[in-house]
Amino acid sequence: MAKNESASSAASTPSAIQNESASSSSSATAAIKEQIRQLPHRPGVYKYFGDEDTIIYVGKAIDLRKRVSSYFTKQDHNKKTQQLVKNIRRIEFTIVDSESDAFLLENNLIKQHQPKYNILLKDGKTYPYLLLTNERFPRLIPTRTKRPGDGHYYGPYANVTGMNLLLELIRALYPLRTCTYNLSEANIAAGKFKVCLEYHIGNCKGPCEGHQDEETYNQYIQQIRQILNGDLRLPKQYFRDRMAQAAQEQQYELAHQFKVKLDKLDEFQSKSTIVNANLTNIDVFAIASNEKSAFISYLKVMNGSIVLTQSVEVQKKLDEPDDEILAPLVMQMREEFESESKEILTNVALPPLPLPGVTVAQPQIGDKRKLLELSLKNVLYLRKEKESMNDRSKDLNEVRIMETIKKDLRLTELPKHIECFDNSNFQGDNPVAAMVCFRNARPSKKDYRHYHIKTVIGPNDFDSMYEVVTRRYRRLTDEGASLPQLVIVDGGKGQLGMAVKAIKDLGLWGQMAVIGIAKRLEEIYVPNDPLPLYIDKKSESLRLFQRMRDEAHRFGITFHRDRRDAGTLKTELTDVKGLGPVTADKLLTKFKSVKKIRELTEAELVAEVGKAKARILIEYFAKTNSAEV
Structure with missing residues (x-):
């Protein structure tokens, strides 16, 4: 090979x-x-x-x-x-x-x-089989262990309940023995065995004492084999013929018994998914995935009926494409469920599989396409169910975090809406502030806000905090919007005090809790308490506060940097006497920086802004260059 x-x-x-x-x-x-x-x-x-x-x-x-x-x-x-x-x-x-x-x-x-970075279906399950023993007067028994020579194994069955229903049906239709006696001709003739309770209640015909001949018993076994292979035609015809014969001989009670058995077969068949009697043995695989997992559905079709369904989830290791995930799992699941089907249907194109005589297809129309759509429906349902479970798990996790915050801060209600403020300035220039909002312990980015500081001159974090908190909650009050249950300010007692003053001046004191988080020791300050509150460093409450503080800082710094850069670029040109902001914006938009504008020749400047403004710029650049020297 x-x-x-x-x-x-x-x-x-x-x-x-x-x-x-x-x-x-x-x-x-x-x-x-x-x-x-x-x-x-x-x-x-x-x-x-x-x-x-x-x-x-x-x-x-x-x-x-x-x-x-x-x-x-x-x-x-x-x-x-x-x-x-x-x-x-x-x-x-x-x-x-x-x-x-x-x-x-x-x-x-x-x-x-079993490499760390390879996908492998590590199920660890041992699926059950039905064993039809190779004894004289064979038995049908469930088992999870395969031993060569014991008989013919049917399965494995992914669904134990389904297997038990099939076993129950067969035992209701055919009086099979359940004892482990060695029913050789010599032993029966010698009278070594006695009939048991199963004989007296009608579940066994007593072959141990010779009450049932081997030929009749083997007729039952032949029909049982047909049922286990998914083909009910022979046993249904057998009971139909026996019912008609009994009725003709006016043995109406016996005819009724055969009718009951025929009805059981019909009922069992009605519970099976019949696809098409012309579709013999086919394996159907469908795959659907998301960022973290792939979901695979397997349908095994025999004699027109779906005899086995199995859906699995595997964790992605390297963001593999669906075809690379499905191909080895097709091999593994066919081996696990002992499939000998010569046809495989899939919803993705697979690489060549080492399966001589087996065809792989992606049907587009007809009954085979319907089979594939059924498998895909199963796998999409599994994916949706798993994602829903993950969402519910996240929801439970978030509720737990909010419950922890409520307990740690002794709040009167669950903090479903939390807002955090942070100020940002550079040596007093371009002061700005940012507010980030979390709802149900998750970022709500549509509610984030930037603020230009309007009433404060110079680097004054305390007054800036008063201004943005006032503006934020006056706006929410005017709009009739709901207030947060918790407000967090980035800073210690000073910033906290100004936030509290702003809320009191708005007449909102008591309608929301306020805390400050100091960076140095991650201390939590609460109003009217000079001593900080130390929350366990591993607490989910503190981790969420830190996350919000860092997010507000990131959001504010980005805004401040953009504003500062824009101001720096424009100030130098707009301060040039005789050059307006429109001309400055035009040059900066095209050349991106003042340095590149300085490097332009006189002719290039004239082409951009005309002779008069070009002359002004050349004189300005000459003056500033000499000043720098």
């Missing part, structure tokens, strides 16, 4: 490549790059080794050199792939004959080594 060209010594052949830079996260060292250039342009499998020489990733490639080098040359990898590359210490490869050989070898290596 594969020609293995990997070597036992990493130093003796290019097929084992040593990574000489443990700290490289986005590109390989020059030595590694040179070794990668020696890789062949042939299909194969590559293995990445991490610390302690353990395999952390196995991949396949149509072109080994192109695929492996892409990890070290591309700059747009996601964080997970960047982390993988950072941890690579050594690389080995194996050349194979074809893409399907590479797929098979990759699949086997992943199962064997």
Whole structure:
């Protein structure tokens, strides 16, 4: 199958490549790059080794050199792939004959080594089977252990309830023995056994004492095999014929018994999903994914009926595309559920699979398309359910955080609406403020606000805090909007005092709680208490306060920087006597900086602003240049 060209010594052949830079996260060292250039342009499998020489990733490639080098040359990898590359210490490869050989070898290596960065369906479940024993007068028993030679196993069954319903149906239709006696002809003839309670209540015909012949019993077994294979035609015809015969012979009670059994088969069939009797054995796989997980649905169709359904979720490791996720799982689930179907239907195109005689298709119309849509409906439902569960989990997490804040601050109501203020200025210039809003412990960015400080001259954080808090809550009051349950100010007792004064002056005192958070020791200050409140550093309350404080600081600094930069650029030109703001904006828009404008020739300036203004600028630049000298 594969020609293995990997070597036992990493130093003796290019097929084992040593990574000489443990700290490289986005590109390989020059030595590694040179070794990668020696890789062949042939299909194969590559293995990445991490610390302690353990395999952390196995991949396949149509072109080994192109695929492996892409990890070290591309700059747009996601964080997970960047982390993988950072941890690579050594690389080995194996050349194979074809893409399907590479797929098979990759699949086997992943199962064997279970690398950290490979997706693998690690279910850990042992699914049950129904065993039809190979004894004389066979028994039908459920089991989770397969032992060769015991008989024929049917399954495995992903749904234990479904398997038990099938077993219950068969036992209701056919009087099978449940004892473990060795019912050889000699033992029965010698009278070694006696009938049990099962015989007396009608569940067994007593073959242990010779009350039932082997030929009749084996007729039952033949029909049971048909039912276990998903084909009810033979057993239904058998009971239909026996019912008609009994009625003809005026054995109406017996005819009724056969009718009851026929009704049980019809009822069982009505609970099964019948797709099309002309569709024999087909495997149907559908996949849908989100950023974190992939969801796969598997339907096993036999004799026109869906006999098995299974849906699974796998965690993505490297943001793999759907086809790369589904292909190995198709192999694994077919093996796990012992499928011998010669046709596979999927909703994504798959690479060549090492399955001789098996076709893979993406049907667009007809009954096969309906089957695929049914599988896709299952997988989309699973994804929606999981995402809904995650949302509910987040909601519960957020409620817990708000409950913790309420308890830590002794609030009278749950703080569903919290606002945090921060001031920003540079040596007193361009003072601004920012307010960020969290609702249900999540950022509500549509409610974020920037503020130009209008009434305060110079660097005065206290008065600036008074101004923005006043403006914010006067605006909410005028608009009839709801007030927050908690207000946080970035600062200690001084900033807190001014925020409290603003709220009192608005007549809103008592309608919302106010606290200050000081940076140095992460102290929490509350009104009318000179001593700070120390919340546990690991508390979810403090973590949320810190997050809000940092978010307000980021939001304010960005606004302040933009305003300061704009002011710096425009001030120098607009201060030039005879040059207006329109001309200054025109030049700055085109040339981006005053430095570039200084470098223009007189002719270039004349072309942009005319002779008069060009002359003014040249004289201004000459004067400022001489002043700087």
